[in-house]
Amino acid sequence: MSGPGKTTRVGAVKQITSHSNPIVKEIKGLIAQRKHRTQAGLFVAEGLKLATDALEAGWDIRYLAIGPDARDNPIAQQAAASAKARGALILEVNTAILSAMTRKDNPQMVVGVYEQRTQSLASIRPEEATTWVALDRVRDPGNLGTIIRTADAVGASGVILVGDCTDPFAVETVRATMGSLFHVPLVKTTREAFLDFAAKWPGSVVGTHLEGSVDYRKAEYGEPVLLLMGNEQQGLDAPMTSACNTLIRIPQVGQADSLNLAVATGITLYEIRRPYLEL
Numbered sequence: 001m002s003g004p005g006k007t008t009r010v011g012a013v014k015q016i017t018s019h020s021n022p023i024v025k026e027i028k029g030l031i032a033q034r035k036h037r038t039q040a041g042l043f044v045a046e047g048l049k050l051a052t053d054a055l056e057a058g059w060d061i062r063y064l065a066i067g068p069d070a071r072d073n074p075i076a077q078q079a080a081a082s083a084k085a086r087g088a089l090i091l092e093v094n095t096a097i098l099s100a101m102t103r104k105d106n107p108q109m110v111v112g113v114y115e116q117r118t119q120s121l122a123s124i125r126p127e128e129a130t131t132w133v134a135l136d137r138v139r140d141p142g143n144l145g146t147i148i149r150t151a152d153a154v155g156a157s158g159v160i161l162v163g164d165c166t167d168p169f170a171v172e173t174v175r176a177t178m179g180s181l182f183h184v185p186l187v188k189t190t191r192e193a194f195l196d197f198a199a200k201w202p203g204s205v206v207g208t209h210l211e212g213s214v215d216y217r218k219a220e221y222g223e224p225v226l227l228l229m230g231n232e233q234q235g236l237d238a239p240m241t242s243a244c245n246t247l248i249r250i251p252q253v254g255q256a257d258s259l260n261l262a263v264a265t266g267i268t269l270y271e272i273r274r275p276y277l278e279l
């Protein structure tokens with residue numbers, strides 16, 4: 001870990017009024033650049049709902065910046081007490097500082113800084129899994145966030161990011177997950193390691209493909225399912241396609257070339273997870 005917060009691991013409260021405070025600069029850097037997030041192993045999630053989700057799910061929190069509106073809000077006060085008890089530094093800031101940190105005219109009343117958490121491919125236990133979703137070079141933060149949220153909604157085991165993917169800890173991705181980031185296990189891996197892993201997968205390896213020969217509603221989804229979704233521009237590449245036992249297609253009748261990646265993932269996951277989804 002690096003950065004000005006390194007020496008402030010004991011829970012405390014600090015008032016910040018200066019825009020040039022190093023912690024304000026650190027948070028701005030975490031929001032602005034992947035490089036800073038990766039170096040520090042930290043990320044930013046805006047808003048009280050995400051703070052509550054993160055704290056309830058036991059994620060490690062470094063800072064919780066709270067604006068004037070949060071001071072009379074019992075849920076925000078509870079979040080601050082819980083964050084402080086876990087060693088976070090509570091930053092009492094004014095709206096101008098919250099705005100500057102987040103580069104927003106109407107910032108959320110709280111902004112949290114958390115430690116990144118991913119797990120290794122080796123930690124996946126196929127025998128305990130039902131459905132893992134693997135994304136081949138996903139590029140769009142909104143798509144990734146929506147897929148993580150959908151994986152959470154259907155009770156999937158987790159999401160694997162294969163190759164050069166967009167940052168799951170970018171503020172746009174985190175926002176699009178609507179808190180599901182804190183509940184869905186995430187794995188980052190290379191294509192080579194993933195292909196090796198997929199070759200040993202004991203269940204079905206299902207790829208979604210525009211040239212797929214099987215209607216997604218008629219496919220056999222033998223558990224555990226490893227579902228592969230392609231890149232937004234290029235789809236699944238040849239080695240990833242070859243790793244699949246089955247290539248499924250979602251029928252289309254209009255002029256659209258393909259479905260949006262997150263929509264295709266949602267449609268497919270709801271079919272695969274149908275036995276688990278009852279009102």
Ligand SMILES: C[S@@+](CC[C@H](N)C(=O)[O-])C[C@H]1O[C@@H](n2cnc3c(N)ncnc32)[C@H](O)[C@@H]1O
Pocket residue numbers: 208209210212228229230231232233234235236248249250251252258259260261264265
């Ligand atoms: C925007 S599409 C990629 C389009 C890309 N031009 C191609 O040729 O594959 C992104 C991903 O969504 C999934 N997808 C989109 N529409 C689909 C469909 N009708 N059937 C199956 N998968 C689909 C596939 O995983 C695809 O790789």
